[in-house]
Amino acid sequence: xxxxxxxxxxxxxxxxxxxxxxxxxxxxxxxxxxxxxxxxxxxxxxxxxxxxxxxxxxxxxxxxxxxxxxxxxxxxxxxxxxxxxxxxxxxxxxxxxxxxxxxxxxxxxxxxxxxxxxxxxxxxxxxxxxxxxxxxxxxxxxxxxxxxxxxxxxxxxxxxxxxxxxxxxxxxxxxxxxxxx
Numbered sequence: 001x002x003x004x005x006x007x008x009x010x011x012x013x014x015x016x017x018x019x020x021x022x023x024x025x026x027x028x029x030x031x032x033x034x035x036x037x038x039x040x041x042x043x044x045x046x047x048x049x050x051x052x053x054x055x056x057x058x059x060x061x062x063x064x065x066x067x068x069x070x071x072x073x074x075x076x077x078x079x080x081x082x083x084x085x086x087x088x089x090x091x092x093x094x095x096x097x098x099x100x101x102x103x104x105x106x107x108x109x110x111x112x113x114x115x116x117x118x119x120x121x122x123x124x125x126x127x128x129x130x131x132x133x134x135x136x137x138x139x140x141x142x143x144x145x146x147x148x149x150x151x152x153x154x155x156x157x158x159x160x161x162x163x164x165x166x167x168x169x170x171x172x173x174x175x176x177x178x179x180x181x
Contacts, residue, residue: 003116010040010130010138011114015106017073018080020059020099022087025080028073028104030136037070037163038132039155042106042117042125044146046078046086047094054127055096055103057152062100068159069134075104077112077124117143131159 005011014029030038041058043051058065058072065072076083083103089095104111106125112118117128129150131140139162142150161168166178 005116005130005138006141008138009136010132011111013111013114015075015104015111016080017102017104018083018087020087020101020103022084022098025084026102028102030132033071033073033132033134034136035134037068037134037159038130039065039070039072039159040115040130040132041072041074041150042112042115042128043074043076044122044124044127045076046082046096047089050147050149051076052094052096054149054152055099058155059099059101061152061156064156065159068156068163070159072101073104074099074101075106075111075125077106077109079107080105115141129155131155131162133162 010030012030014027017026017028055074062072083105086096087098106112109118112125115128115130117126119126126143127146127150128143130138133139140158157173160174161172164178169179
């Protein structure tokens with residue numbers, strides 16, 4: 001049984017990262033994103049089939065996230081060295097290519113556990129996506145089976161709905177009416 005995260009302070013984290021271009025190593029913590037929204041997503045592992053479709057799609061629309069005062073951070077249980085190799089590998093080798101945001105390494109698996117996405121038997125994370133507000137409150141989470149990729153459009157829509165400050169009905173899109181409470 002997992003613990004509810006939405007509506008609470010997001011679990012703190014500090015992890016090693018590799019930059020989206022694969023050139024620099026660094027660290028990222030929840031505190032680094034204070035004052036901004038954060039799309040924080042987990043994926044099972046590097047050099048797989050579904051993961052690059054999601055990660056590349058998020059990178060393609062990164063400017064839309066930036067325009068919404070939002071950063072993006074991807075994380076798996078792979079090392080920063082594996083992340084770097086994946087970014088630099090050719091497409092024929094299953095490479096990811098350059099990204100607009102960093103990838104973090106959850107080597108201890110603690111962050112995956114804290115966010116309730118860790119698969120103990122496999123040592124990897126489920127596909128979990130979390131939206132954290134500028135004050136560190138977790139506002140949205142979606143977790144699904146590793147065989148199915150997530151929707152970038154839905155992530156953007158939910159982010160915009162959360163930022164609207166109102167009550168947004170089903171299928172709400174920017175420009176639609178917000179409900180009165």
